[in-house]
Amino acid sequence: NAGVTQTPKFQVLKTGQSMTLQCAQDMNHNSMYWYRQDPGMGLRLIYYSASEGTTDKGEVPNGYNVSRLNKREFSLRLESAAPSQTSVYFCASSGFTGYYGYTFGSGTRLTVV
Amino acid sequence: QQPVQSPQAVILREGEDAVINCSSSKALYSVHWYRQKHGEAPVFLMILLKGGEQKGHEKISASFNEKKQQSSLYLTASQLSYSGTYFCGTESLGGGSNYKLTFGKGTLLTVNP
Numbered sequence: 001n002a003g004v005t006q007t008p009k010f011q012v013l014k015t016g017q018s019m020t021l022q023c024a025q026d027m028n029h030n031s032m033y034w035y036r037q038d039p040g041m042g043l044r045l046i047y048y049s050a051s052e053g054t055t056d057k058g059e060v061p062n063g064y065n066v067s068r069l070n071k072r073e074f075s076l077r078l079e080s081a082a083p084s085q086t087s088v089y090f091c092a093s094s095g096f097t098g099y100y101g102y103t104f105g106s107g108t109r110l111t112v113v
Numbered sequence: 114q115q116p117v118q119s120p121q122a123v124i125l126r127e128g129e130d131a132v133i134n135c136s137s138s139k140a141l142y143s144v145h146w147y148r149q150k151h152g153e154a155p156v157f158l159m160i161l162l163k164g165g166e167q168k169g170h171e172k173i174s175a176s177f178n179e180k181k182q183q184s185s186l187y188l189t190a191s192q193l194s195y196s197g198t199y200f201c202g203t204e205s206l207g208g209g210s211n212y213k214l215t216f217g218k219g220t221l222l223t224v225n226p
Contacts, residue, residue: 033213042115042200042218043155050213058213090154101145101157102202102214 002026006091006105013081013112021076021108023091031094032074033102034058034066036087043090049074081112114138116203118217125191125224133186133220135201144177144184145202145214148195155200158186188222196224 004025013019025032030051035043035058045058047066055066063085065077074093078085088109092102116137123131135144143162147155161177161184173195177184184203188195198221202214 035216040218043202043216045213045215048213056213059215099160099162101147101160102155103157104154106154 004091004093004103004105006089006108008108009106011108011110013078013110015082015112017081018077018079019081020078021089021091021110022073023075023105024073025091025093025103026072027093027095027103028071029093029095029103030071032068033092033094034064034074034076035090035092036060037090037107038087046076046089081110083112086110086112115215116201116217118199118201118220120220121218122221123223125222127193127224127226128190129224131188131191131222133188133199133201133222135184135186135203135217137182137203137205139182139203139205141177141179141182141203141205143204144175145204146175146184146186147200147202147216148197149200149219150197191222191224193224193226196222198222 007022033048034046044060049055049068052071067075088107090107091105094102119134145160146158149155172189175186198219200216200219202216
């Protein structure tokens, strides 16, 4: 089915370890986003890519890096994981105007111990 | 800056109505509404663009007052399936804020039989 695919769905890391969260969409959307969701905080934007070849910081970019590999794929990297990065991470995509809203992936539940 | 949603939580009996409000301190280009069920990804409900339009989706509708920088989501004759957390997402005008949504902290809606 068309949509946004995130991998992995669950991950446990030790403090200081690194990992990359993968995201791919097959809807030919221009824009892609990474959000984190913490209890009581809503969804907070980490990084986004308005179009292929561009990336920009969101509200909470510290400790993360991103790569827009091509139009379909947008990855999020944690270089040195910290317990404060324990969260649920959602990737989303939208068409150029966002007129039809964002389509979210199913999320990655990350625990850093 | 996150938009402010109110109320934080609401409990209804099946068939009752509810209103969820979303207020921003910035001039808005668009407001999105999403519903998220526990353990799932947010799902797009509707978008309201600058122009003060009102839109509907089944028994769920919304309004957007751009002068007041506010939007309201109306749920009428609520059904059990309406239970979940509702988020508004706002897209601000200019200043590098285009093409990205800032989400409120959410409103937990519980519909009981």
